[in-house]
Amino acid sequence: MSxxxxxxxxxxxxxxxxxxxxxxxxxxxxxxxxxxxxxxxGKTTLFNLIAGTxxxxxxxxxxxxERADRLPSYRRSWLGLGRTFQAAQLFSTHxxxxxxxxxxxxxxxxxxxxxxxxxxxxxxxxxxxxxxLTGLTxxxxxxxxxxxxxxxxxxxxxxxVATGARLLLLDEPSGGLIESEVxxxxxxxxxxxxxGLTIVVIDHKMRLMMHLCDRIMVMTAGEELAVGTxxxxxxxxxxxxxxxxxxxAALVTSLEEVGHVK
Ligand SMILES: Nc1ncnc2c1ncn2[C@@H]1O[C@H](COP(=O)(O)OP(=O)(O)OP(=O)(O)O)[C@@H](O)[C@H]1O
Numbered sequence: 090m091s092x093x094x095x096x097x098x099x100x101x102x103x104x105x106x107x108x109x110x111x112x113x114x115x116x117x118x119x120x121x122x123x124x125x126x127x128x129x130x131g132k133t134t135l136f137n138l139i140a141g142t143x144x145x146x147x148x149x150x151x152x153x154x155e156r157a158d159r160l161p162s163y164r165r166s167w168l169g170l171g172r173t174f175q176a177a178q179l180f181s182t183h184x185x186x187x188x189x190x191x192x193x194x195x196x197x198x199x200x201x202x203x204x205x206x207x208x209x210x211x212x213x214x215x216x217x218x219x220x221x222l223t224g225l226t227x228x229x230x231x232x233x234x235x236x237x238x239x240x241x242x243x244x245x246x247x248x249x250v251a252t253g254a255r256l257l258l259l260d261e262p263s264g265g266l267i268e269s270e271v272x273x274x275x276x277x278x279x280x281x282x283x284x285g286l287t288i289v290v291i292d293h294k295m296r297l298m299m300h301l302c303d304r305i306m307v308m309t310a311g312e313e314l315a316v317g318t319x320x321x322x323x324x325x326x327x328x329x330x331x332x333x334x335x336x337x338a339a340l341v342t343s344l345e346e347v348g349h350v351k
Contacts, residue, residue: 091154093118093169093256093287094139099148099158101134108134110311111148116256121278121288123302125295127332131311132291136258139289140172141165152256171254175264177245179233185244186229189219192251222284223247224277239270243277250286257281259290263297275301299323307331 094116101109109131116122124132137143139150141162150158152168160168180188190208193215208216220226223243225236233241242262249257262278263271275297282288292298298305299319306316307328315325322328 091118092116092151093153094289095149095151096139097149097151099135099138099150100146101131101138101143102146107311109138109145112308112311112313114306114313114316116287116289118287119282119285120304121282121290121302123298123305124289124291124308125293125298125305126308126314129310130308132308133260134311135308136172136260136289136291139165140170140258166252166254169253169255170258171249171252171256172258173242173245173249173260173262175261177233177241179241179244179248181233184230184232185223185225185236186216186220188233188244188248189223189251190216192248193219195252219247219251222250222281224280237270238266239273239277242266242274246277246281250281255285256287256289259288259292261292262290263292263294271297 092115094114096112096114098111098113099109100107100111112135124135126132134143138145141157141160141164145158148158149156152165152170155168157165157168180191183191190212193212217226220229223246225231225240225243225247228236228240233244236244246257246259246262259278263274266274271294278288278290278301290298290302299322302319304316304318305322307314307322307325309331314331315322315328317325
């Protein structure tokens, strides 16, 4: 197993505010790594630093063993980094299959990618694989507007994988999902990991995070408060104090649930 993402003393200041304060973390291949913390903790800024949309004030970032903190976003994509957002970004006039084909084609061959008449057998096999990975084989001819919210997230993530991403940054994937869809999302993300993808996920739904992640980093005020397995996080008094101080009953409930489950 190799390390696919490493940060060392990664820091970002905005004026007098330190949004990310010397964060050192590492994510192993095939891991589901969660980042949680209260509003303003610096989670999104950390994602932006990893994705390259925000420049670090200081510190280092390594992606797939390559120094990446000075690389533009598109070069990080070439290395295998992909990102999705809470509001799934989809082509409204493309079916599921066309969207996946376009995403794959854009990374491989430019605009010609969407022309099915040019598809080789390998292209067709790759599309079938992507449809299967996305869990949308039966919805291949549906437009995004005909999909459920969780299916739209699956498609957005599938399109990122289609571009060649092997490390996925998922930003609040459960946003906008109804409760019954959250379990489907959990199974879907686990399925991606089972296919060898590495996932770093931010989400406010603590129950989901505690059941989904192999390790979780808790951030407060730009800093790492704790990192560990859900069990370790559940029993960490600094985490409990920080969250209790903020009356985040949802986390405490989730921690207790995980304690009961295992
Ligand atoms: N472009 C910016 N300019 C100035 N301040 C910023 C900028 N981006 C983020 N911040 C500040 O940095 C801090 C961390 O914000 P960030 O969005 O990273 O937190 P977060 O943990 O993702 O919060 P949330 O859960 O609400 O999304 C906040 O105080 C925020 O106001």
